[in-house]
Amino acid sequence: MSETRVFLLPDLGEGLTEAELVSWHVAVGDEISVDQPIAEVETAKSTVEVPSPYAGIVAELHGQPGETLDVGKPLISVTPVSVAGTAADDAAPAEPAGPVVEPAETELGEPAAEPAKAHPEAEAYREEEKAGSGNVLIGYGTPGGHGVARRTRARRSSVALAEPADTTPAGTPAEDDLTLLRTRVPGRLGAVISPLVRRMAREHGVDLGELPGSGEGGLIMRRDVEKAIHAPVVEPAETTPAETPKSPAEPAKTTAAPEGTDARTGLPIAARTPVRGVRKAVAANMARSRSEIPEATVWVDVDATGLLELREGLKAGGAQVPGLLAFIARFVTAGLKKYPELNTRIETASDGSQEIVSFDGVNLGIAAQTDRGLVVPSVRAAEKLTARELDAEIRRLTDVARQGKATPTELGSGTFTLNNYGVFGVDGSAAIINHPEVAILGVGRIIDKPWVVNGELAVRKVTELTLTFDHRVCDGGTAAGFLRFVADAIENPTTLLADI
Incomplete structure (x- = not known):
């Protein structure tokens, strides 16, 4: 009888160690082909479909929808079939009993061991497996059509x-x-x-x-x-409180809180929600940011009346007008060219020494609230885009992020983050830096406020900009200079928007 091949959940990118099983695309008994999508899983980055590296009959599904699986643990077991569609011949050379688990870090698509003589139908399956389609799933894939497996470790x-x-x-x-x-x-x-x-x-x-x-x-x-x-076998402890024997001298004491009641507050527990997926990744990243980065925050109120009037003028002319966030993104990329210290990253070597890494370009992260939590897809090479091009890319990235379809590259390549929390109706926020970046700019809501213009009081459209920065890469003068640059651009937008 042919061996059952066990496919282990691969690394889905960015060194992630686990994924939540969303749904199965196959069932036990189904016949599947190489690279056929077999399951949809959700990682801390995005939702992806996992293709099978084997062809055959589904023997076992290792997990239920909603279950969190570790990378390297079994995902699906597949029994190979012959080219005629039947199970491999029982007369094949004796094989070890039980399924053979394929290692997670060996030559993909290549059998771990070759018997001295293989049955012709089994050999045909091996050749099919070696051929592969070349389709790649972030960090995993079948070999290309050269019959040679791509190796990930030394032989x-x-x-x-x-x-x-x-x-x-x-x-x-x-x-x-x-x-x-x-x-x-x-x-x-x-x-x-x-x-x-x-x-x-x-x-x-x-x-x-x-x-x-x-x-x-x-x-x-x-x-x-x-x-x-x-x-x-150790039996689990009783979950119900045990009675303490009473004595004439002292009353009975409760040794454990009632089931479903919080021991510290005495309140009933309404629900327990596992921290996983995007929420788990956000929690870990924010905790690391706060523990590693000595951050400081500066802010300024800005008269955005000129920018709003510019947009209204463009609308009146019948032109397709970018959103306000795209205009501000354009000002931010221009500001980062002038103040590149805020478009860097700090790296720590194994000996404890640190260095500041600068970039030739800006990958502008856009914080987006989704049903899965807060994610930050980034506009790559944003400094090369006009306001209209930025607007189109921001809309596209926001849409794929809310669908859970953003790729790990789109979600993990930013160098600076822009956060529009004004859509939630707030004016300001001391934001947490998106580690390993060194700064984040927040934009509050735009509201009517009294403002002095040419010595006279007037009602203007005012917003608040808040910049949180890593004090290791620059001092307050640099941060304030960048913030003032963006604020001046919002108040006098025509000076930087000749290319829209």
Whole structure:
């Protein structure tokens, strides 16, 4: 009988370690082809479809919609079929029992071991697998049509690629890890295990992610799995409060809070919401920003009447008019050319030394509120675009971000962020810098306010600009100079908009 191939959830880009399973596109028993989309998953960056690297019959789906899966853990099991559409011949050379888990960091699309003689139908499947289509899923893909797999790591010796039968003596655990292919366990950088140990753990329901390794560097050995298999089962503790015996001298005490009640406040717990996906990524990034960046904030009120009058004049002429945010984006890119310190990044070397990295260009991030949380897609090479071109790209990026279809490149390549929180009806905000950037500019709502114009009081359209910056890359003079540049451009827009 042909082996079942287990496809592990690949790294979906940006070094992400997990993804939430949104939906399956296939069911057990379906016949699938190479590169056919099999599932939709949501990462901290976006929602993507995962294609299958194997053709065959779906044997098992490893996960339910709504479940969070670790990168490198099983996603789907596929049983190969012959070119005639039937299961591979039982007369094929004997194979190890149980499915063979493909390692996450080996040569993609290439079998881990080749038997000396393969059945013709099985060999046909291998050739189909090697051919691939070349379709790539961020950080993963099948090889192109040259019959040669793209390798992601140095070639291992043939000894390391050979997988022995299950008859390996139990008393030689060291040989398991010296002669078998090793794969990395997600979340445990030092723990690598053999396919034989993986299979033993899977058959007995042992969670390798929670198992400490007794080998060198935390290596999980066969003896560790055997110990976990024979370990006594610990019953979970009672969740209901136990009664404390009463005595004549003291009243009974409650040893635990009632179920569904918060122990600290005494209030009923209404709901528990897991922090995952975009919310988890935002929380981690904001916490890192606040812990690493010595930020400072400057702000200024700006008379935006001139900019609004310019837009009204363009509308009256029948021209297609960019949105206000596109105009401000144009002013920001011009300001960053004059004050490039705010368009940088600080990198820390392994020895603790730091350097400021400057960029030849501006990838302008636009903060966008979506149903999945706050995301920041970026307009690449924004300094080269006119206000109209910026407007079109901002609208496109906002739309794909709200659909959850923005790519990791679009969401993770910004060098400076522009945040329009005025749409929420607020005037200002001490924003948190989008790490690893060094500054973020916020724009408040535009409202009527009393303003002095040529010595006389008038009602003008006023907004507030707020700049939060990393004090390590510049001082207040630079930050104030940039903020004043953008403010002056809003008050006198025609000086910078000759190219719209």
